Amino acid sequence: AQTVTQSQPEMSVQEAETVTLSCTYDTSESDYYLFWYKQPPSRQMILVIRQEAYKQQNATENRFSVNFQKAAKSFSLKISDSQLGDAAMYFCAYRPGANSKLTFGKGITLSVRP
Amino acid sequence: SAVISQKPSRDICQRGTSLTIQCQVDSQVTMMFWYRQQPGQSLTLIATANQGSEATYESGFVIDKFPISRPNLTFSTLTVSNMSPEDSSIYLCSVDRFQSDEQFFGPGTRLTVL
Numbered sequence: 524a525q526t527v528t529q530s531q532p533e534m535s536v537q538e539a540e541t542v543t544l545s546c547t548y549d550t551s552e553s554d555y556y557l558f559w560y561k562q563p564p565s566r567q568m569i570l571v572i573r574q575e576a577y578k579q580q581n582a583t584e585n586r587f588s589v590n591f592q593k594a595a596k597s598f599s600l601k602i603s604d605s606q607l608g609d610a611a612m613y614f615c616a617y618r619p620g621a622n623s624k625l626t627f628g629k630g631i632t633l634s635v636r637p
Numbered sequence: 638s639a640v641i642s643q644k645p646s647r648d649i650c651q652r653g654t655s656l657t658i659q660c661q662v663d664s665q666v667t668m669m670f671w672y673r674q675q676p677g678q679s680l681t682l683i684a685t686a687n688q689g690s691e692a693t694y695e696s697g698f699v700i701d702k703f704p705i706s707r708p709n710l711t712f713s714t715l716t717v718s719n720m721s722p723e724d725s726s727i728y729l730c731s732v733d734r735f736q737s738d739e740q741f742f743g744p745g746t747r748l749t750v751l
Contacts, residue, residue, distance in 0.1 A: 556738045566727055568680075568742035575738075614679060621738040622668050624695070625731075627679045 525550045527617050529628035536605045537636050543590075544600045544631050546615030552576075555619045557591070559600045562630070563611040571613070574598065602633075610635045639664050639732050641743035649749045650720055657716045658746045660730035665710035667733070670740070671703075674727040683728075686713045720750045 526549045536542035548557070559571040574582045574591050582589050586606075590599045602609055615628040640663040650656050660669060668687055672680040683703055684692040692705040706714045717724050731742045 558739075560742075566674075566745045566747070568729065568731075568745075570739060570741065573739060618738065618740070621733055621736075624670065624682045624685065625680070625740055627681075629679045 525552075525617055525619070525626050527615050527626050527628040529615055529631050531631050532629070533632045533634070535634045535636060536602070536609075538605055538607060540605055541601060541603045542605055542633065544602070544613050544615075544633065546598045546600070546628055548596050548598065548615070548617050550596070550617065550619070552619050555617060557589075557598045558616040558618075558625070559587070559589070559598075560614045560616060560627075561609075561611045562614065563608075568614075572600065605635050607635050607637060609633060639666065639734060639741050641730065641732060641741060643728075643730060643743040643746050645746060646744065647747040647749075649751060651751055652721055654720055655716055655718045656720065656748060657714050658728050658730075658748075660713045660715070660743055662711045662732050664735065666735075667710070669707065669713045670731045671705065671713075671715045672729045672731065672742075674729065674745075676725065680729065683715070717748065720748075722750045724748065725750045 528547045555576045557574045561569045572584045586603045588601045612630045614630045616625045618625045642661045644659045671683040674680045683698045684694040686692045686707040688707045704716045727745045729745045731740050
């Protein structure tokens with residue numbers, strides 16, 4: 524069974540600084556998708572970034588980028604130039620393909636210090 | 638991305654009663670997913686709802702407790718039956734973007750059972 528592990532329950536970052544959120548996963552599949560979701564206090568789940576396992580190039584979306592290490596089954600999220608609005612719960616998620624379920628990690632609470 | 642609405646946004650219910658949560662999407666989708674997020678926890682898939690067939694439930698979730706309807710390609714309901722305080726959670730529906738592996742979430746329904 525696939526599992527997603529986020530071992531850090533909380534992190535804090537100074538505004539304008541960079542922070543990296545860690546995620547590891549376990550799967551026997553060779554093709555799959557990885558995601559980072561953000562959940563602010565409003566509880567709306569927002570897709571931040573996605574990575575296709577067969578692509579070696581790390582995904583980037585503006586201030587958000589990932590470090591995808593397929594052999595190590597690691598998928599970390601880097602947030603550059605942190606902003607107060609980045610404060611939220613962040614969930615790492617895995618799915619083997621479209622129309623399949625998402626498996627989520629436990630999440631990490633990110634706080635941003637002004 | 639699809640526009641997804643849920644009703645109600647929140648509710649407070651008495652033990653032993655049932656609540657039906659509605660999920661409406663602005664475009665036709667093949668599969669709709671229902672997740673539960675217990676307080677301070679991650680998301681867990683309850684079931685997958687396909688139009689025209691029975692929902693597929695995950696381990697630990699049963700149809701008698703969480704009956705699901707999927708009458709058409711834009712709408713689904715989840716009923717939480719015979720509620721207990723342990724059912725207090727956020728319930729979220731989600732759909733895949735058309736021909737994509739990206740999954741988008743509704744705003745969630747916050748349920749409190751007294």
